[in-house]
Amino acid sequence: MNRKDAKDAKAEDRELLALSPDSWPFSLALLPVPIYMVGGAVRDALLGRRREYLDLDFIVPSDAVQTARTIANHYQAGFVVLDAQRQIARVVFKDATADFAQQEGDSLATDLRRRDFTVNAIAFNPHTGELIDPLQGNADLQQGIIRMVSPANLEDDPLRLLRAYRQAAQLGFAIEDETRSTIRQLAPLLAQIAAERVRVELGYLLSSPQGTPWLNVAWSDGILRSILHDDVTATNLALVAQIDRASAKMAEIWPQIGVELSSGVPGLAADSKRTWMAIAKLTCLLIPAISLSEIDELNVSLNYTRADIHVENSSVEDFLKEMKYSVAEIRAVNTILKFLPQLRKAPMSVREQYFMFREVGVVFPALVLVAVAVGIPIEGIATLCDRYLTPSDRVAHPTPLVTGKDLMQALNLPSGPQIGQLLTAIQLARIEGRISTAAEALEFAKLHQKS
Numbered sequence: 001m002n003r004k005d006a007k008d009a010k011a012e013d014r015e016l017l018a019l020s021p022d023s024w025p026f027s028l029a030l031l032p033v034p035i036y037m038v039g040g041a042v043r044d045a046l047l048g049r050r051r052e053y054l055d056l057d058f059i060v061p062s063d064a065v066q067t068a069r070t071i072a073n074h075y076q077a078g079f080v081v082l083d084a085q086r087q088i089a090r091v092v093f094k095d096a097t098a099d100f101a102q103q104e105g106d107s108l109a110t111d112l113r114r115r116d117f118t119v120n121a122i123a124f125n126p127h128t129g130e131l132i133d134p135l136q137g138n139a140d141l142q143q144g145i146i147r148m149v150s151p152a153n154l155e156d157d158p159l160r161l162l163r164a165y166r167q168a169a170q171l172g173f174a175i176e177d178e179t180r181s182t183i184r185q186l187a188p189l190l191a192q193i194a195a196e197r198v199r200v201e202l203g204y205l206l207s208s209p210q211g212t213p214w215l216n217v218a219w220s221d222g223i224l225r226s227i228l229h230d231d232v233t234a235t236n237l238a239l240v241a242q243i244d245r246a247s248a249k250m251a252e253i254w255p256q257i258g259v260e261l262s263s264g265v266p267g268l269a270a271d272s273k274r275t276w277m278a279i280a281k282l283t284c285l286l287i288p289a290i291s292l293s294e295i296d297e298l299n300v301s302l303n304y305t306r307a308d309i310h311v312e313n314s315s316v317e318d319f320l321k322e323m324k325y326s327v328a329e330i331r332a333v334n335t336i337l338k339f340l341p342q343l344r345k346a347p348m349s350v351r352e353q354y355f356m357f358r359e360v361g362v363v364f365p366a367l368v369l370v371a372v373a374v375g376i377p378i379e380g381i382a383t384l385c386d387r388y389l390t391p392s393d394r395v396a397h398p399t400p401l402v403t404g405k406d407l408m409q410a411l412n413l414p415s416g417p418q419i420g421q422l423l424t425a426i427q428l429a430r431i432e433g434r435i436s437t438a439a440e441a442l443e444f445a446k447l448h449q450k451s
């Protein structure tokens, strides 16, 4: 394939492109000899699996940073040194990245033997087209098996314990028996891993329905206990599974809510895994102190009407902060936990709905999703969903009849908290049908101010 054809290739063809140097956004002639492509791009290309993004990983025996710099300069592409000590640098193209790392140890084989799983330890020589596979990773790939390279490698970087479940979920693979029993034994080591790294892997498991069964396996293997301590129970896991069912149901009834649930939390757009759906699942994983004893058959009849959802927000918030979740994500989880009991207590007055929408804002789809997952019937939230989806609805999307400036002028008031209070009172009077024009609003404000 020549470069032009490659440029025209659709995203579906990306897996093939990874093993076709002609299609890379840089010339093979600029690469040193030897150089090897490794990791996920090789694995996925051999599987014929589509990657969301063309990200290539290379290893070279020496001068990795210099290699990256040369390519970046040549194409005027972005250049970042990711780790000066370990000699790792990234070249950033418009729709692809290429990482260049110094080979670990004194040979390619040594480097591959230091990796996590056999399926990730296959190298591709772009100059010769040869695959180097000393650990028979390709055989495991064809059988759909995640197999550790060695127990010592898992111990060296215990994040790999969690990566096994994430990759099994993503690839639709099984974890080989000996690997799984080693992971179970080493599970406590995960507690040593930096929270951000754990959060990323956990995020993958929370971001799609394929992750849910593996989250359960990780829980029963003691993996989640090392990350989330002892607080997560079988009920939490059952709730996460309920989210998958509830979101499919809701997307059918309200497609727009389905779209919003799959979209990223604002401010974190670059990370496609941090969706509202993932937030809803995270919340379900963390909902504490539900009256478990009252629930007989978790998977069959998850019905919380008899149980009080008693929410201890502070411990959840501490955990989220520890895991370095963003302010927006922490706020979202807190908001869901705050309003869940109110939704259960339905019907809500119009006034309560107004204050709820005002505080919940864009978190609304995740809130109602969790509500349905914990057993609140769809009919119980239908009015709220319809309001949310109707831009002209005054309760969910109030537009001001008058501005603060109007009030200050008409009532001769200074700026201050009183203006905000008057504006809220006007909105409430409007949604309750007591006023409907700007003149009535100002009249109402005058009377309200005196009372």
Ligand SMILES: Nc1ccn([C@@H]2O[C@H](COP(=O)(O)OP(=O)(O)OP(=O)(O)O)[C@@H](O)[C@H]2O)c(=O)n1
Pocket (backbone or CB within 6 Å): 038, 039, 040, 041, 057, 114, 115, 116, 117, 120, 121, 157, 159, 160, 163
């Ligand atoms: N804790 C880790 C992280 C990464 N790797 C190795 O580094 C490669 C690249 O890692 P990364 O980009 O994080 O993941 P990928 O395997 O590429 O998978 P994906 O792109 O699907 O995340 C992996 O394939 C694996 O060989 C490892 O051995 N141990």
